[in-house]
Amino acid sequence: MEVTLKKSLEVNATKVRIGIIEGIHSAKAGHPGGSLSCADILTYLYFAKMNIDPQNPKKADRDRFVLSKGHAAPALYSVLAQRGFFDVSLLKTLRQIGSILQGHPDMKYIPGVDMSSGSLGQGISCAVGMALSAKHFCDDYKVYTILGDGELEEGQVWEAAMFAANKKLSNLTAFIDYNNLQIDGSIEEVNSAAPIDKKFEAFGWHTIIIDGHDFDQIEA
Numbered sequence: 001m002e003v004t005l006k007k008s009l010e011v012n013a014t015k016v017r018i019g020i021i022e023g024i025h026s027a028k029a030g031h032p033g034g035s036l037s038c039a040d041i042l043t044y045l046y047f048a049k050m051n052i053d054p055q056n057p058k059k060a061d062r063d064r065f066v067l068s069k070g071h072a073a074p075a076l077y078s079v080l081a082q083r084g085f086f087d088v089s090l091l092k093t094l095r096q097i098g099s100i101l102q103g104h105p106d107m108k109y110i111p112g113v114d115m116s117s118g119s120l121g122q123g124i125s126c127a128v129g130m131a132l133s134a135k136h137f138c139d140d141y142k143v144y145t146i147l148g149d150g151e152l153e154e155g156q157v158w159e160a161a162m163f164a165a166n167k168k169l170s171n172l173t174a175f176i177d178y179n180n181l182q183i184d185g186s187i188e189e190v191n192s193a194a195p196i197d198k199k200f201e202a203f204g205w206h207t208i209i210i211d212g213h214d215f216d217q218i219e220a
Contacts, residue, residue: 001216005048009215012082013043019078023094023101030094030103035075037179037212038146042079044218045144054084057111063141064130066115068123069148069177070104076113077101085112121154123147124174128160131172146175150182152193158203165204174205177212 016039024030050063067076074094081088093099100109104118117123127145134141151157164172176196180187197207210217
């Protein structure tokens with residue numbers, strides 16, 4: 001990766017993390033761990049990869065993003081704010097009455113949110129539908145989604161994974177945030193889906209294991 005771009009991404013990722021902490025601290029509620037663990041992936045997508053326009057959030061040819069692990073909304077809100085979709089000052093209104101920034105993303109009120117999410121397992125299904133639509137109508141936009149490792153315990157995830165492979169949705173990329181924690185404890189203690197890469201391969205996906213905090217590996 002070009003040095004200047006990497007340094008810029010590192011700076012923006014730091015700002016995203018600050019926004020996450022400030023928002024959750026102001027709300028006195030939220031999910032800091034699951035938000036911080038996907039901050040670098042979101043920063044890369046929104047600042048280096050995706051075709052988006054903060055001044056025209058609904059432009060037809062934009063790339064789509066679905067936060068399947070919707071409880072990590074503070075991370076999505078922070079990156080959207082840093083990218084210019086709305087003012088950074090709104091981050092401190094997280095979960096407050098009257099704020100557009102509630103506990104899960106809401107596509108009706110938040111500029112830049114392509115799909116409301118929060119019910120675990122459903123986000124990737126929505127992303128699959130978007131990717132299928134692009135293939136059907138010969139649109140060239142790409143679709144990205146982030147899932148939690150605990151979320152993989154939902155059967156709907158595997159239905160979506162199977163469908164995506166069968167329909168050859170090469171315009172879809174799913175990131176699994178393998179932070180090894182869910183609300184009731186570690187993944188191993190609750191219900192591990194490991195080996196995650198082999199399971200997705202068995203469902204027909206091309207899988208790559210990376211350090212999700214290394215911008216060179218994310219880009220590669």
